[in-house]
Amino acid sequence: MNYPVAPTSHAMTSAPATAPARIVLEGVNKTFGAGEKNAGTVALKDVNLAVPDRAFVSLLGPSGCGKTTVLRIVNGLLAPDSGRVLISGAPPRPGPNMGFVFQSFRLIPWSTIRGNVEFALVDAIPDRAERRARADRYIELVGLSRFADAYPSELSGGMRQRVALARALAVEPDILLMDEPFASIDAQTRELMQMELMRLWSARQSVALFVTHSVDEAILLADQVVLMGPRPGRILEVIDVGLERPRWTYDVRAEKRFIELRAYLWDRIRTLVLNDPGSDFYGRDLGTGR
Numbered sequence: 047m048n049y050p051v052a053p054t055s056h057a058m059t060s061a062p063a064t065a066p067a068r069i070v071l072e073g074v075n076k077t078f079g080a081g082e083k084n085a086g087t088v089a090l091k092d093v094n095l096a097v098p099d100r101a102f103v104s105l106l107g108p109s110g111c112g113k114t115t116v117l118r119i120v121n122g123l124l125a126p127d128s129g130r131v132l133i134s135g136a137p138p139r140p141g142p143n144m145g146f147v148f149q150s151f152r153l154i155p156w157s158t159i160r161g162n163v164e165f166a167l168v169d170a171i172p173d174r175a176e177r178r179a180r181a182d183r184y185i186e187l188v189g190l191s192r193f194a195d196a197y198p199s200e201l202s203g204g205m206r207q208r209v210a211l212a213r214a215l216a217v218e219p220d221i222l223l224m225d226e227p228f229a230s231i232d233a234q235t236r237e238l239m240q241m242e243l244m245r246l247w248s249a250r251q252s253v254a255l256f257v258t259h260s261v262d263e264a265i266l267l268a269d270q271v272v273l274m275g276p277r278p279g280r281i282l283e284v285i286d287v288g289l290e291r292p293r294w295t296y297d298v299r300a301e302k303r304f305i306e307l308r309a310y311l312w313d314r315i316r317t318l319v320l321n322d323p324g325s326d327f328y329g330r331d332l333g334t335g336r
């Protein structure tokens with residue numbers, strides 16, 4: 047098939063000498079329910095990825111292609127069946143240097159918003175006043191200062207998601223893993239949060255792995271978009287976005303490069319979904335409009 051653009055892409059990133067890979071996945075395989083009576087789900091097959099230091103990388107792909115599984119393996123919450131995962135040259139270990147924003151927000155229901163964020167900082171900041179100041183700074187950043195003393199049940203889903211983001215960011219981790227952190231947030235707040243995230247990431251230059259279903263969001267935020275395909279979950283290509291930063295100073299979406307990348311990625315995702323027997327849209331005739 048001919049795609050509308052030929053973006054800079056490669057199956058596996060090789061980090062330049064000046065920016066050594068911070069996260070490395072080599073030949074990673076993961077099957078859920080392997081060896082059980084019914085054949086297991088191959089969530090990841092031969093996944094190879096090298097995320098350069100200080101890079102913002104989006105993981106994009108249809109439902110079930112293994113995006114969350116990649117994050118959980120990088121985080122150390124899940125062990126691969128085979129292959130190697132290295133974070134800064136060592137096996138992954140959950141800890142304060144790694145922030146994780148889950149799809150489910152996992153807030154403590156009996157603790158206030160401030161309490162939730164402070165709780166994440168107990169190990170990193172022993173001093174109570176300092177801890178509170180840090181928590182308040184990040185609560186303000188996600189626009190929830192007025193709700194610092196409220197409980198999670200008093201907040202909307204989108205607001206709870208912002209608390210989860212504040213909690214992960216407040217730790218100021220070297221590696222930030224985010225699983226659709228803006229999925230429940232309304233469109234306007236989402237745009238503001240995207241900008242805030244970019245500002246924070248630029249200031250700290252941490253590594254970010256960001257899972258999203260939104261093509262626009264994937265391009266807008268990332269240095270590289272990792273396109274994944276389902277059944278079995280695998281990496282299809284890694285695309286260098288190549289749009290100038292900072293991206294909040296100009297209309298990124300109006301750039302020719304953005305428009306081309308968007309069309310290319312949509313085309314690929316549409317093709318993947320329509321050709322995937324496991325998809326609800328398998329075989330449908332959804333014209334490309336081109």
Ligand SMILES: Nc1ncnc2c1ncn2[C@@H]1O[C@H](COP(=O)(O)OP(=O)(O)OP(=O)(O)O)[C@@H](O)[C@H]1O
Pocket residue numbers: 078079087088089107108109110111112113114115116279
């Ligand atoms: N704990 C589990 N037990 C069994 N199968 C699982 C488990 N977790 C994930 N899977 C399966 O592995 C595959 C990859 O799942 P994963 O959640 O990583 O995909 P995803 O791309 O993040 O999906 P989505 O975009 O819908 O969140 C899917 O087929 C899923 O059903």
